[in-house]
Amino acid sequence: MADHAEVADGMVGRMRGLIGRRELSNGEGLVIVPCSGVHMFLMQIPLDVVFLNRHNQVVCTVSGLPTWAMLPWVRGAASAVELPVGTVHESRTAPGDLMSIERAADSGAGKRAERPGLWGASR
Numbered sequence: 299m300a301d302h303a304e305v306a307d308g309m310v311g312r313m314r315g316l317i318g319r320r321e322l323s324n325g326e327g328l329v330i331v332p333c334s335g336v337h338m339f340l341m342q343i344p345l346d347v348v349f350l351n352r353h354n355q356v357v358c359t360v361s362g363l364p365t366w367a368m369l370p371w372v373r374g375a376a377s378a379v380e381l382p383v384g385t386v387h388e389s390r391t392a393p394g395d396l397m398s399i400e401r402a403a404d405s406g407a408g409k410r411a412e413r414p415g416l417w418g419a420s421r
Contacts, residue, residue: 299348299389299397300327300381307331315380317341322382329399333378334371341365346386348397349375356395361386 302325306312312330316322317340330336336347344365349358349372357374362383372378379397 299385299391300379301325303327303329303379303399305329305331315341316343316345319343322380324382324385326382327385328380329377330380331377334373334375335369336363336378336380337368338363338365339368344383346381346383348379348381348386348391350377350379350397352376354397354399356391356393356397358393359386359391 304327306315306328307330312333315330315336316328320342322343322345334349338345342365345363347360347363347369348356349360351357351374354377358372360369363369379399385391
């Protein structure tokens with residue numbers, strides 16, 4: 299799903315998210331922890347969003363979330379992965395799937411997660 303994803307687990311990073319990005323290439327994404335809902339205010343690109351519970355099981359997927367939209371609270375969600383539009387469809391990700399989210403070996407595994415790093419999210 300995402301070979302290179304940043305993590306946003308601090309308050310500022312979670313609120314900022316991908317605001318200001320003009321594109322999100324295939325293989326890129328943003329893991330937001332904790333997260334049970336997302337907004338698309340000030341966004342310039344639509345997104346696919348995968349919501350995960352605390353065991354990284356998919357609880358909800360949203361495809362093609364448009365700019366300036368807001369999703370209500372997603373029951374059971376502990377985190378969200380924001381991805382390029384079409385990723386959910388292409389990967390056939392669905393509720394019940396288990397995701398693997400791992401820090402990439404070259405991102406400094408000892409660093410605190412709130413510092414952006416390279417992460418991988420796969421189904």
